[in-house]
Amino acid sequence: MGLAQGGSRDETACRPQRVLVVDERELVQAGLRAVLAGESWVGACLGASSADMAWELARRHHPQLLLLSMSVQGCSGLELCRQFKQRMPHIKVMLMSGEGRVSTSLATSNGAVGFLPTDMPAAGIVSIVRRVAEGGKVFPRNPDPPENARLSKRELDVLKHLVSGLSNPEMAELLSLSRHTVKQHTSTVYRKLGVRNRAQAASRAQELGLVG
Structure with a gap:
């Protein structure tokens, strides 16, 4: 998979970060948390299945990185991304989906710094998320629509x-x-x-x- 990326990256270390995974699908949420929780640079990996729960956990635990589904119980992931960047600008927000891609311009205009295709192998998911945690921006190149x-x-x-x-x-x-x-x-x-x-x-x- 070709990747368009930018931003700086520290090759030697990434300080432990709190990660919040927001996805209404329990299996996807649990799978991502399991994949990331074992990484040394992940201090804690939390999960939310709704926008309200995401806000509550974000206010309580102050995550540095947010993995946000493109749709959460009927709410647009892009709209939630924009709201998080307005209210909690210190959080790095990655949009994610198992189907299709979001255009880089649309994602960045709403405050996202990366996009995660959840249908990738675990090693690829860890690599992309870590790049963003280290300060980079990572967006898979948009394929043609099916x-x-x-x-x-x-x-x-x-x-x-x-x-x-x-x-x-x-x-x-x-x-x-x-x-x-x-x-x-x-x-x-x-x-x-x-x-x-x-x-x-x-x-x-x-x-x-x-x-x-």
Whole structure:
């Protein structure tokens, strides 16, 4: 996997850091914590399954590094990332997902300093997280969207308006389409992206770089 990276890195040492893993999926969260907890540079590895729990643990334990899922119980990981950087700017935030990638420009504009593909082997995960812990920035290069996620121009229009928060009637009026046609396009977009609702569609679209 090609990596785009930047920032300084101390090759000899990394001071022990508290890491907070935020993912609603228990297996993913437990797996990442198990992988990282045994590293000498990890002082503690905490886990949260919701945004509220993440805020509580962050205020209580003051982690230096936050691994944040792209979607947490319907909440956008990008929005949470931006909020953490505004309220706790000392925390280094890495976005993570097992499906797709988020564009580097979109991630950095929301305050992230790295992206972690959770489908990587354990050694790769440790390497990427440590680079960020040492002060670097690491983003995997964006692959092309899967074939079945490629949308028509009209479907992309619907997706962008959907992500911006427009209702189906509002989209129908704006695009000069019937409500039934908009509903059909929306259903097709969900199917192609493999999602079930607007929040998941927004998260998936951002991962694939389909919306800015």
